[in-house]
Amino acid sequence: MIKSLGRLGKIQDSRSAMLVQDIEGSVGNYIKDVDGNVLLDVYCQIASIAIGYNNPGLLNLARSEKWVRASVNRPALGVFPPTDWAETLENSFLRVAPKGLNQVFTAGCGSTANEIAFKAAFMYQQTVRRGNKDFTAEELESCLLNEAPGSPDTKILSFRTGFHGTLSATRSKSIHKVDIPSFSWPVAPFPDLRYPLHENVEYNHSEESRCLDATEKLIKKWDSQVAAIIVEPIQGEGGDNHATPYFFKGLREITKRNNVLMIVDEVQTGAGCTGKFWAHEHWELDTPPDFVVFSKRLQSAGVYHNLSTRPPQPFRNFNTWMGDPIRAYQAEFMINEILTHNLAENATVVGEYLKEGLNKLSTLYPTQVSKVRGQGTFIAFDCENTEIRDKIALSMRQHGYDILMIFHKI
Ligand SMILES: Cc1ncc(COP(=O)(O)O)c(C=O)c1O
Known part of the structure; x- marks a missing residue:
């Protein structure tokens, strides 16, 4: 268990928590945890962040009288x-x-x-x-x-x-x-x-x-x-x-x-x-x-x-x-x-780039990266061998990517 979750775990089921977030220190696409790690957030709070952390425009809006x-x-x-x-x-x-x-x-x-x-x-x-x-x-x-x-x-x-x-x-x-x-x-x-x-x-x-x-x-x-x-x-x-x-x-x-x-x-x-x-x-x-x-x-x-x-x-x-x-x-x-910023169109451009890279990996390592698929940035690949999959996920985390690591047994 993550040490800083001890207090929370006593009063709420925190077994699904991946990290304790430093909200103030998280900016744009990067999430910071309480230990000072800064991770590229490709998981986006279960696909629920659209325009990044601490967007200055949103912070301004939150200070407005109507808010x-x-x-x-x-x-x-x-x-x-x-x-x-x-x-x-x-x-x-x-x-x-x-x-x-x-x-x-x-x-x-x-x-x-x-x-x-x-x-x-x-x-x-x-x-x-x-x-x-x-x-x-x-x-x-x-x-x-x-x-x-x-x-x-x-x-x-x-x-x-x-x-x-x-x-x-x-x-x-x-x-x-x-x-x-x-x-x-x-x-x-x-x-x-x-x-x-x-x-x-x-x-x-x-x-x-x-x-x-x-x-x-x-x-x-x-x-x-x-x-x-x-x-x-x-x-x-x-x-x-x-x-x-x-x-x-x-x-x-x-x-x-x-x-x-x-x-x-x-x-x-x-x-x-x-x-x-x-x-x-x-x-x-x-x-x-x-x-x-x-x-x-x-x-x-x-x-x-x-x-x-x-x-x-x-x-x-x-x-x-x-x-x-x-x-x-x-x-x-x-x-x-x-x-205004054509972010949907941008998702297509970024997504194509990502898919191209994954397809190259799939040619080089077909057992590790297979079934590359996606639309925009909603992209996935399979890794049939669960042992290798777990290693890839852990390595990504160690290299600074915020991904979810839940390996459902059922
Ligand atoms: C396609 C889909 N529908 C509904 C839900 C449920 O949404 P919520 O968790 O906000 O209740 C989810 C959540 O992941 C979802 O992915």
Whole structure:
């Protein structure tokens, strides 16, 4: 255990901590620890830092009167929105709203934002089913007993090795789920592509078609309705698994054909790191997804959607904070920086450079570096031999890179 964690460990489970951070000493892309080590931060606080540590513009903003006031008067946004809330939303999240979506529901974290999307999908499907009529007395009574018809057996379909925080839809690692009750929701296969891509075009196409067929069969098979599917543009937590636009376009067509809503979880892929502000822009869909979920780099979480998926009654999709004005001010500043300095385009340039280097290493050391893949700076490679993998990770840390070293056994 890290010595300086002793005090914390007595009062909070700190077994996942990698280092104790010197916040003041961390600057830009470099994180400093309490022992004075300065590391190039390629892990970015679990992919949640967009414009570096102690950005001077953000520090200035944090000294402003509006920030100070918001920090000591946190509003319950759904009930008491402050005067500048509409303007703040327009200047921040709505400035980069995915094409075709014009509503934003702000939230505290990625898991909550996904749950908000699930709730909105369930409410939408049931509203359509009852023909936009009011609830029946039976529905209102039975939901309090967790019984149908008020609590219907509708489902969210997710993909193998997907991660969404919400446990019934998460499929990445057993350690997140074991011992916890889950809904019986369907899981579809996610393509297992072969690399290099250009040498495996035919195989990968048939693999993606297989997964699309399986997804549609699953949707049709369940006796109760699949209300929505949820998918990540790149499965991050599940091992950096990619699919091509053909797969995602196919998913959109399947959801349209079967009256199922599509939730794109951009919690980890959003805010420019893949070379576009939203990773799903790479797919060039004919119709936008029904929901796009964000968090992490944007500091504040939330869900983009359309008026059609706003529930007919208030207070149904609701919680106390519904986000935080401070985080929205922070997002506004960061979004402006990302757009003004073309940081998404820069991610493509830097990413290509990095991938080129990794591909060279892969040619020289194929057993150590394989399956080089990525979009923008969202890049990965495999190292099949776990002993060598651990050595590489340790050596990177010793050479000044802040990377996460969790070697999941399950
Ligand atoms: C794709 C994805 N969705 C949802 C979540 C959950 O977000 P949070 O940890 O903010 O609840 C994560 C977290 O890693 C994620 O990567």
